[in-house]
Amino acid sequence: MTDKKIKNIFVEGAISTSFIADSIAKHSSKKEIGGHSIFLGQVRADDIDGKVVSAIDYTAYQETALAQMHEIREAIFNKYPLTCMHVYQSLGTIKVGEICLFVFTSSAHRKPAIAACEEIVERLKAELPIWGKEIFEDGTHQWKENK
Template sequence: MSDKKIKNIFVQGKIEPAFIADSIAKHSSKTGIGGHSIFMGQVRKDEIAGKLVAAIEYTTYEPLALEKMHEIREAVFAKYPLSCMHVYHSLGTINAGEICLFVFTSSAHRKPAIDACSEVVERLKAELPVWGKEIFEDSTHQWKENM
């Protein structure tokens, strides 16, 4: 593993639209970038067994999750010619309709940014130890399956 510092990707609560807009705006001065790719994960109001999901409560063991995210970050940077990558994942209770994941990749050209963003999202879903408990409108709950 490299000597690069492990970045904290976790935020308490939802990811605010203003934070996303500010993150995008900060890149206007980086004139070597020609393409960005953005993924935003939003909590769905799924119907499961006749009950509606009101929110998801996300939890993790941060030291393990951050180490895994660092491994993913390093592998993706080694594979694609990226200028930068930003990943933010919510912890705590996130209501249906709110943003819980924000992945933002940038490169000189669009294809590496798009491909890297897609790979990061897929790897997060498959490898990052973050668990979600679906909270239904009737206050019952169940652990969410990653799909």
């Protein structure tokens, strides 16, 4: 690992639309940016075996996840000519319709921002120790499968 500070990607609760809008607005003064890519993960009301999801309760091994995300961040910055990268993952209970993941990349051109954003989302889902417990409308629950 490098000497760069490990950034905390975790936020307690849902990621608000005002937080997302503020994050985007802060980049308007960065004149070298020509393209942004944004991924927003939202909790769905999946129907699983006749039961409907009402929320997902997210947990993580935070220390391990943050160290792994730091390695992903470094690899992505080395692979793509990005100006900025921001990643936020919710912890706690997130209701259907709320945002639980926000990935935001910026670069001089659109293609690196788009490719980096997609790779970050895929690696985060595959590599980080973050789990979601689906909570159904009837109060029962089960661990969610990452897809």
